[in-house]
Amino acid sequence: MNVPVQSAKGTIALSTRGLSKAFGSLPVARDIAINLPVGARYALIGPNGAGKTTLINLMTGMLAPNAGQIFLAGDDITALGPQERVRRGLARTFQINTLFAGLNALEAVTLAVAERRGQAGRFWRGVGAHGETIDEAYDILRKLKLGDSCYQVTRELPYGRQRLLEIALALATRPKVLLLDEPAAGVPPEESGEVFEAVAGLSDDLTLLFIEHDMHVVFRFASHIIVLVGGVIFTEGTPAEISADPGVREVYLGKRKHG
Amino acid sequence: MMAKTATMTPQAYLQAQNRWHPLEVAFWLATLLPFVLFPDYLSLASQIAITALFALSLDLILGYAGIVSLGHAAFFGIGAYSAGLLSKYGWGEPLTGLVFATAIAGLVGFAVSFVIARFRHFTLIMITLGLGLLAFEAANRAHWLTGGSDGLQGVSMWPVLGLFKFDLYGYTAYTYSLAVLFLVFLGARRLINSPFGLALRGIRENWVRMPAIGADSLAHIRKAYTIAAAMAGLAGALLTQTTESVSLESISFQRSADVLVMLVLGGAGRLYGGLIGAIIFMVARDQFSGIAPQYWYFWIGVLLVAVVMVLPNGILGGLSHFYARWRGK
Numbered sequence: 001m002n003v004p005v006q007s008a009k010g011t012i013a014l015s016t017r018g019l020s021k022a023f024g025s026l027p028v029a030r031d032i033a034i035n036l037p038v039g040a041r042y043a044l045i046g047p048n049g050a051g052k053t054t055l056i057n058l059m060t061g062m063l064a065p066n067a068g069q070i071f072l073a074g075d076d077i078t079a080l081g082p083q084e085r086v087r088r089g090l091a092r093t094f095q096i097n098t099l100f101a102g103l104n105a106l107e108a109v110t111l112a113v114a115e116r117r118g119q120a121g122r123f124w125r126g127v128g129a130h131g132e133t134i135d136e137a138y139d140i141l142r143k144l145k146l147g148d149s150c151y152q153v154t155r156e157l158p159y160g161r162q163r164l165l166e167i168a169l170a171l172a173t174r175p176k177v178l179l180l181d182e183p184a185a186g187v188p189p190e191e192s193g194e195v196f197e198a199v200a201g202l203s204d205d206l207t208l209l210f211i212e213h214d215m216h217v218v219f220r221f222a223s224h225i226i227v228l229v230g231g232v233i234f235t236e237g238t239p240a241e242i243s244a245d246p247g248v249r250e251v252y253l254g255k256r257k258h259g
Numbered sequence: 260m261m262a263k264t265a266t267m268t269p270q271a272y273l274q275a276q277n278r279w280h281p282l283e284v285a286f287w288l289a290t291l292l293p294f295v296l297f298p299d300y301l302s303l304a305s306q307i308a309i310t311a312l313f314a315l316s317l318d319l320i321l322g323y324a325g326i327v328s329l330g331h332a333a334f335f336g337i338g339a340y341s342a343g344l345l346s347k348y349g350w351g352e353p354l355t356g357l358v359f360a361t362a363i364a365g366l367v368g369f370a371v372s373f374v375i376a377r378f379r380h381f382t383l384i385m386i387t388l389g390l391g392l393l394a395f396e397a398a399n400r401a402h403w404l405t406g407g408s409d410g411l412q413g414v415s416m417w418p419v420l421g422l423f424k425f426d427l428y429g430y431t432a433y434t435y436s437l438a439v440l441f442l443v444f445l446g447a448r449r450l451i452n453s454p455f456g457l458a459l460r461g462i463r464e465n466w467v468r469m470p471a472i473g474a475d476s477l478a479h480i481r482k483a484y485t486i487a488a489a490m491a492g493l494a495g496a497l498l499t500q501t502t503e504s505v506s507l508e509s510i511s512f513q514r515s516a517d518v519l520v521m522l523v524l525g526g527a528g529r530l531y532g533g534l535i536g537a538i539i540f541m542v543a544r545d546q547f548s549g550i551a552p553q554y555w556y557f558w559i560g561v562l563l564v565a566v567v568m569v570l571p572n573g574i575l576g577g578l579s580h581f582y583a584r585w586r587g588k
Contacts, residue, residue, distance in 0.1 A: 060471070086473035098471070100464035103457075106269050111461050112472040114454040120474060121482065123455035128274030130454060138269040151272060173473050 012074070013038045013207035014059065014090065014177045019068035021058055021231075028054045029231045032068070036177065042209045043222035047251065051231040052211045053095060056179045060092045061085050072177065087116070089176035093166040095185050095211070099154050105165050106150040109137040112172030137172060144168050144198050160191045164198060171202075178202070180210035184217070196221055219243065227251075277452045286531065290437055294430075302429035307541045308436040309497045314521045314533030315440075315447055316490035321519075322528030323451065324483050325463035326375065327383050329515055330391020331491055336398060336510020338364040338492025343411045343505040344404070351417040357439070357496050364492020365485055372484035376477040379466065391515050398510050411505035425501065432501035439497060443490060444530075450486070451530060459483055463528070520559065524566050526573025535575050 012035050019032040028051045036042055044052050057063040059070055061082040069078045072090050080088070100108045113133050114120045127134075141150045144164045149157060154165065163183060170178055183199055184192035196217055199210065212218050218225060219239045226236040229251050235242070242248055267275070293304040313335055320326040341360035350356065371390065378386055398405045405411055418424045423431045450456050458479050461469055469476040499505050508514065517540065518533075525536025543562065547555035570577035 062470075082470040083473050083475055086471060092471060094468075094471075098465060098468045100461055100468065102464045103460060106272065107457060108461075110273070111454070111457045111474075114457065115472050115474045119454045120458040121455055121479070123450040123453045123482075123486075125454075126274065126277045126449065126452045127454055127457055128270060128277055128452070131270050133454075134270045134273060150269065169468070169472055 011038045012036065013040070013072070014209075015071045016059065017069045017071070019055075019058055019065050019070065021054060021063060021065050027231050029058060029065070032058075032231075032233060034226065034233070036207050036209055038176075038207055039204050040207050040209070041221060041223045043218045043225045044209055044211045044228060045213070045215075045218060045225060046228035046234070050228040052228055053181055054231075055228065056092055056181050056209075056211070059179060060090060086173050086175075089174070090179075091170040091173045091175035091177070092179040093170050093181055093183060095181040097162050097166060099162060099165055099169070101155040102153065104151050104153050105141055105146050105157065105161075105168070106134075106137060108154060108165065109140055109150075109168050109172050110134055112169050113137045113140075116173050140168050140171050143201070144171075160187045160194065163187055163195050167195075167198065175206065177207040177209070180208065182211050182213070184212070184214075189214075192217070283531075286534075287441065290441075293433065298428070301433040303541065303545055305429050305432040305436045305501050306498070307537055308433065308440045309494050309501070310518070310521070310541055311534040311537035312436075312440045312443060312497065313491055313494040314518050314525070314537045315444065315530070316487045316494065317518050317522055318527055318530065318533040319447060319450070319459075319490070320483055320487045321522060322530075322532065323456065323463060324459040324480060325466075326480060326484065327380065328387040329384050329519065330387035330389070330394070330512075331487075331518055332510055332512070332514035333391045333394035334364045334368055334488040334491035335495035335498075335514060335518075336394060337367055338495030339499045339505045339509040340398065340405055340411065340495075341492065342496035342499040343414045346416060346500075346503075347411065347413045351415055353416055353419050353435070353500050356416075356500060357493060360496030360499075361489045361493040364495070365489030368488020368492075369481070369485040371488070372481040375484050376480040388512075388515075391512055395507070395510050395512065399507060405505070405507075408507050410507065414499060414503045414505065416500050416503055425503065429501075436497050436501060439493070443493065444534075447490075448530060455479070455482070520563055522573075524563060524573060526570075526575035526577075529573070529575050529579075532573050532575045536573070539574070 014036040016032050016034045019029055021029040032055060044055065046052055054063065058065050061080060065078070069076055071077065072085065072088055077085055077088065110127065110133060111120065113136050114130065117133060119130060119133060138147065138150065141147050144167060146161060146164055146168060149161055154162065157165065167183060180199065184195040187195055192214065199208070200221055202208065222239060224236065225239055225242045227234040227242065227248055234251060235245060235248060293301055297304070317328065317331050321328060338360040341363040342356045345356050345359055374386065375383065399407050416425055419431060419435055425431050458474060461474065462476050462479060466476065495509055498509060521536035521540045522533050524539055525534065526532035540559065543559060544555060547558045566574060
């Protein structure tokens with residue numbers, strides 16, 4: 001089943017229809033309908049436990065929904081497994097570092113690039129013989145300012161660099177849509193700007209949705225904000241609309257005193 | 260725009276991982292020493308080479324991909340019986356016998372891998388344990404085929420390459436086993452340094468992340484498991500051919516447990532860990548059983564506990580740790 005794709009300018013990269021999920025009797029997503037236009041910079045905000053990460057898990061296939069559909073560039077991908085969605089251009093990062101602790105950054109990103117190029121099943125040729133793959137991996141690392149530390153084993157990288165490596169791994173899959181789950185989580189405030197500068201520097205063709213708690217960051221980098229409360233879309237709109245919305249102030253902005 | 264601070268290009272760096280270390284060359288040269296120093300022990304040396312090959316096969320799945328197995332002897336035994344039966348029923352040519360046994364073990368490994376790839380950790384330990392016991396009892400029960408607990412009789416090998424007869428001193432046996440071990444080791448070494456080897460390490464390091472980079476982990480595991488099973492079968496076939504017999508012990512739980520002990524002693528995930536572990540284990544068994552035949556496992560137990568407590572990455576892991584510190588100073 002296909003969703004009508006709009007004219008070239010407003011083409012929808014990723015959308016959901018009636019997406020719902022419950023853990024037992026606890027609903028964590030209810031009737032979620034989202035449309036991400038190509039090249040969008042969307043922020044997903046909401047109090048803790050609002051179901052933001054759950055929504056990313058549903059979109060990327062790490063959780064199966066109870067109802068509803070997910071469309072990537074108009075194609076229904078609801079039945080596809082996580083790796084198949086990644087191959088079609090839907091990538092994500094994780095709130096808690098989900099890296100290859102014992103590999104260095106170069107090896108990790110080279111692996112991701114090799115997977116995308118369909119070379120990761122090759123056992124008869126050395127990694128070192130795959131020049132183009134390595135160069136592509138190194139380019140990604142350099143763009144994220146990880147070029148200098150790419151020989152350092154991941155578990156020994158400073159935390160902020162590990163957050164950048166999260167993004168590098170996702171970029172290696174050459175995504176069309178990238179879902180960032182609190183890309184600067186755990187990074188000291190003075191360094192979190194660095195992570196978001198890297199995010200802001202990504203290609204305009206890339207469609208972005210990011211979860212973030214820091215409202216300064218959200219207002220600075222998002223073109224559009226979706227507010228999720230209790231598994232339901234509470235409201236959405238431009239940063240100006242959201243900051244003026246009294247309801248949002250009450251449920252979210254007013255009591256933003258967690259952790 | 261910006262000068263690279265690293266002295267090596269990324270490609271040169273990854274190629275350098277593949278380069279032979281002088282210690283590796285020394286190790287393989289040292290495997291030739293038994294011919295000169297211990298000519299009376301060539302049969303033992305041959306068994307060590309075969310066991311080392313078996314341990315290498317387990318290292319591929321356990322040390323690199325993190326896939327636990329307590330029933331790896333099933334494939335060793337399948338290879339051993341396949342080679343034995345082929346010879347018993349009239350074809351005693353060793354090299355084709357190896358190919359035949361390797362293929363059979365690989366095929367069974369491929370079939371089993373569809374189950375293995377879906378499970379992890381404790382569940383997997385129990386499944387492989389169960390499959391291993393199943394294989395053992397099947398071999399025990401099929402007396403008409405395998406000779407059961409009496410062992411398979413009537414195995415008789417032709418000379419290797421039509422030239423070298425298997426002699427009483429184990430001269431041919433050790434040359435043959437060592438040559439096969441070295442060739443397979445070259446293959447394993449290449450595999451470890453390939454993109455596929457990187458993918459296996461990725462599975463070991465983070466099972467959850469793999470699908471998020473578009474990887475089909477299950478397909479990788481099936482492939483690795485099939486290769487490891489084929490290698491184990493090859494080791495079993497070598498034992499059959501060099502001893503011209505097959506005993507039920509070749510498919511026993513004891514053998515599965517022993518190879519795991521060797522790998523942990525030597526250091527898993529290091530390619531040489533299984534080889535070093537096999538040497539230590541087999542020499543210790545030979546020496547200790549000379550002192551007190553019934554109780555030699557006592558000393559293996561002591562050694563295992565001591566190594567695991569003091570050197571969590573095995574003897575080789577400990578050595579490389581000290582080596583790195585010594586070079587760092």
